Amino acid sequence: MPDESKAPQSPEGSKPEAPGASPAPTAPGAAKPAPPPPKAPPPLPIPLNNDLSARYRERFGAAILDALEDRRQPYLVIDSLQLSDIARYSRDEEKFDLLEDFTAVDWPRREKRFDLIAILYSFPHNTRLRLKIPVTEGERPASLTEIWPTANWLEREIFDMFGIVFAGHPDLKRILLPDEWQGHPLRKDYDILRQDTAWVRENLGIESGQ
Amino acid sequence: MGNTLRDDATQNNSTLLGADELVVNMGPQHPSTHGVLRVKLKLDGERVRGAECVIGYLHRGVEKIAEHRTYQQFAPYVDRMDYVAAVSNGLGYCEAVEKLLNAEAPPRARVIRTILTELQRIASHLVWLGTHALDIGALTPLFYCFREREEILKIFEKYCGARLTTHAFRIGGLQYEAYDGFEKDVERFCKDFERRIQDYVDLLTGNSIWIGRTRNVGVLSAAECIALGASGPLLRASGVKWDLRKAQPYAAYDQYQFEIPVGANGDTYDRYMVRMEEMRQSRLICLQAIERIPEGPILGKVGKVLKPAAGEIYHSIEAPKGILGYYIVSDGTTQPYRVRIRPPSFVNLQALDKMVRGHLVADVVAIIGTLDIVLGEVDR
Numbered sequence: 356m357p358d359e360s361k362a363p364q365s366p367e368g369s370k371p372e373a374p375g376a377s378p379a380p381t382a383p384g385a386a387k388p389a390p391p392p393p394k395a396p397p398p399l400p401i402p403l404n405n406d407l408s409a410r411y412r413e414r415f416g417a418a419i420l421d422a423l424e425d426r427r428q429p430y431l432v433i434d435s436l437q438l439s440d441i442a443r444y445s446r447d448e449e450k451f452d453l454l455e456d457f458t459a460v461d462w463p464r465r466e467k468r469f470d471l472i473a474i475l476y477s478f479p480h481n482t483r484l485r486l487k488i489p490v491t492e493g494e495r496p497a498s499l500t501e502i503w504p505t506a507n508w509l510e511r512e513i514f515d516m517f518g519i520v521f522a523g524h525p526d527l528k529r530i531l532l533p534d535e536w537q538g539h540p541l542r543k544d545y546d547i548l549r550q551d552t553a554w555v556r557e558n559l560g561i562e563s564g565q
Numbered sequence: 566m567g568n569t570l571r572d573d574a575t576q577n578n579s580t581l582l583g584a585d586e587l588v589v590n591m592g593p594q595h596p597s598t599h600g601v602l603r604v605k606l607k608l609d610g611e612r613v614r615g616a617e618c619v620i621g622y623l624h625r626g627v628e629k630i631a632e633h634r635t636y637q638q639f640a641p642y643v644d645r646m647d648y649v650a651a652v653s654n655g656l657g658y659c660e661a662v663e664k665l666l667n668a669e670a671p672p673r674a675r676v677i678r679t680i681l682t683e684l685q686r687i688a689s690h691l692v693w694l695g696t697h698a699l700d701i702g703a704l705t706p707l708f709y710c711f712r713e714r715e716e717i718l719k720i721f722e723k724y725c726g727a728r729l730t731t732h733a734f735r736i737g738g739l740q741y742e743a744y745d746g747f748e749k750d751v752e753r754f755c756k757d758f759e760r761r762i763q764d765y766v767d768l769l770t771g772n773s774i775w776i777g778r779t780r781n782v783g784v785l786s787a788a789e790c791i792a793l794g795a796s797g798p799l800l801r802a803s804g805v806k807w808d809l810r811k812a813q814p815y816a817a818y819d820q821y822q823f824e825i826p827v828g829a830n831g832d833t834y835d836r837y838m839v840r841m842e843e844m845r846q847s848r849l850i851c852l853q854a855i856e857r858i859p860e861g862p863i864l865g866k867v868g869k870v871l872k873p874a875a876g877e878i879y880h881s882i883e884a885p886k887g888i889l890g891y892y893i894v895s896d897g898t899t900q901p902y903r904v905r906i907r908p909p910s911f912v913n914l915q916a917l918d919k920m921v922r923g924h925l926v927a928d929v930v931a932i933i934g935t936l937d938i939v940l941g942e943v944d945r
Contacts, residue, residue, distance in 0.1 A: 400876060425876045426664060452791050455881065456890055456907040472892060472905070474879055478791070478805070481812050485879065505794030508915045516628075531621035531944060540629055541903075547626075547633050 400425035407449070407484070415441060430485035438488055439497040442473070446502055451475035451484060454503035457510065459517045461543045468492045469519055473499070490519065498524040516541035533558070586614060591929065593622050599696060599933065600940030604917070606929065613921045613929060618914055623944035631904035636662050636736060636871040639904065644730035646908060647942040649692045651730045652685035652721070653884040659734045660815055661880035661891035665873040668866070672859045674738035675817040680751060680854045681724065681733055682816065683847040687758070688717040689885035690840050694765060697934035701778045706768055713761050716754050723750065737867035748855040755848045762844060769837070779833035783920035783932040786831055793919065794912040797887025798937070802839045803831035809883035821853045833935040872899055886910050886937050906945060910938040
């Protein structure tokens, strides 16, 4: 699973090639202190081999792409096509009854650009499990709203911030930004100073919100 | 305003007199929405048939900002999410980064953090109680609550110079040593607070107007809470004896005795009782903690330039409003690759639609109050 290794290694890697709509980007991180030469990072994450991962592997076979542990927190990398089945199994059989959080991370240089991150908590076992679901741009992963109703707003926020469309979501629309806003701000190619200037001009009557 | 609320389930049993449904806007400028929350209410006469929240008026892109700041530089930003519980936000963030670094705050720092965070919980609940009672029509508790909150803010001010957005903690521990007389101040407040909390009880608990406005209003069952992700006092008022301070202790909570209050009906009155008892328990935690604050350093060795090894961490705490989680991804540089904040207010607010259905318009105000949301945290 090509994960952190292929990530942009520089903090400036998050700066995009300024898209047309953006004002001249200045570097907000310019005041960063000079970092010392990098030390060899510890080998993280490590493979996870416990009963839990064994049960998932037995049940879903190749759909469990990887089972890993990072800083003693387990996570499974799963195939997005089986997301619904794995989620339902997690809730009903493994008793992960709470979807504590659902979010995404953008890795623009990866073939599968986004990671969906579902953080599950089990009240009976007092344990957490993360599901990591790599999805390509334009893919429509299944909505989790049927399984955990709390996913409704969380998926709307992911759609708003990353532009990932969930198949079967009852009311997928922006939640924090205005409905007509163009662009998805938490993508790495959306500069921090960028804004939808047309929207700002039209609705606020000013040239810039900054 | 078009009727954008679509819910076929309510259409069927709604129109008592065959009257047309009406959509009414509440907010974003409305005194009882506790900030810039806009609710589109679908009404049948005085009955509420559905509510749709429109949020984002206070969106500042905190998660985006995090990707362009160092780990230390981002710490003050989290104070500005839930700005009536800034200390709790800071605790969650600092502990998450410490876990990412495989570091730990020294024992003395952990105890002082616990004291300040519990004082913050009381302060946050006092803001909730004062405004919630005010919304329902009881004017007096607001003045009492803000009087006691002032004492807590004074302690914060003496400790770190700030009252609201405190930035009280640092990654790895604390920057400031507890000032001379810190324990005395906390003790004086806690001793006094027992009597003060009785004032609120006298005003509200047995008050028939209060009971009439809150009992059986906005009922959530335990299963509904869990399905909707509602946490904190909402979950406990529905009868789930669960608190992250007990389930997965952090800071110094494993050292102290305290009870988790639970309700039975999951209504607004139970949530009131749960939060009142939480304030008493927080007071007890503070009293236990000042008995013995361990000596020693207050800042662990984390270095001046933080470069966590590539990887990720999720850490959550029991903030006054529920589960506050931080999911941080590091790419091995000095700036986080991604910071996701799981805000309790945002997730709890989602339950509003379910809670208001079938109630009167006036109850919407009570239900928004009982959710105890802060829009700075909802919108981030």
